[in-house]
Amino acid sequence: AQKVTQAQTEISVVEKEDVTLDCVYETRDTTYYLFWYKQPPSGELVFLIRRNSFDEQNEISGRYSWNFQKSTSSFNFTITASQVVDSAVYFCALRRHGGYNKLIFGAGTRLAVHP
Amino acid sequence: DARVTQTPRDKVTEMGQEVTMRCQPILGHNTVFWYRQTMMQGLELLAYFRNRAPLDDSGMPKDRFSAEMPDATLATLKIQPSEPRDSAVYFCASATGPLTDTQYFGPGTRLTVL
Numbered sequence A: 001a002q003k004v005t006q007a008q009t010e011i012s013v014v015e016k017e018d019v020t021l022d023c024v025y026e027t028r029d030t031t032y033y034l035f036w037y038k039q040p041p042s043g044e045l046v047f048l049i050r051r052n053s054f055d056e057q058n059e060i061s062g063r064y065s066w067n068f069q070k071s072t073s074s075f076n077f078t079i080t081a082s083q084v085v086d087s088a089v090y091f092c093a094l095r096r097h098g099g100y101n102k103l104i105f106g107a108g109t110r111l112a113v114h115p
Numbered sequence B: 001d002a003r004v005t006q007t008p009r010d011k012v013t014e015m016g017q018e019v020t021m022r023c024q025p026i027l028g029h030n031t032v033f034w035y036r037q038t039m040m041q042g043l044e045l046l047a048y049f050r051n052r053a054p055l056d057d058s059g060m061p062k063d064r065f066s067a068e069m070p071d072a073t074l075a076t077l078k079i080q081p082s083e084p085r086d087s088a089v090y091f092c093a094s095a096t097g098p099l100t101d102t103q104y105f106g107p108g109t110r111l112t113v114l
Helices: none
Strands: A003-005 A010-014 A019-021 A024-026 A032-039 A046-052 A059-061 A064-069 A074-079 A088-096 A103-105 A109-114 B005-007 B010-013 B019-024 B031-038 B042-050 B053-056 B065-071 B074-079 B088-095 B109-113
Touching (some): A010 A019, A024 A074, A032 A074, A046 A064, A103 B042, B019 B109, B031 B074, B042 B074, B053 B065, B074 B088
Parallel strands (some): B010 B109
Antiparallel strands (some): A003 A024, A019 A074, B042 B053
């Protein structure tokens, strides 16, 4: 069975703090894909990153970075020097390799960044 | 900047009424998904189309929900009759296909059934 767990329901930080959002996944597949999406207060789901299971290289994009560790089945997301505009719900998702593209979403982590 | 569009953005209706939600996938994307988001269930897949053909609608209550793709630029999700428990945000997403599988989501339709 496939499962994504985001144990942090809500996180509250003050602007400029670094914050890490945890994501732990379960799958028996050897090839799979991991995603992060952002849902700001306006409601839309914004794609942030996709990672293939065979590529464990960490990714950095501006203030965002992702740490993928297959050994611990984790795909954590860190925001450096957080800003108020980072306030949103963040979803981690898992997809199996193959023709059926169903995304398995975690429950989401609500991040509140206060000035 | 190509985006998935959805209409209406908000819909308030009374129980028993028919509701139709529309989605225009990103041009060139041949895979379309319908998701529903509620506080209790989170994000759940309702239906999935590839090249306009429904491939999986197992997540959808068949007695009242129907999903179609009349053409490559339009996907519809219909609820008839609607019930209060259908109140949710309905998202459409599109992707280019099975290999490049990143799903891009529309802004959602917030449905309230009174």
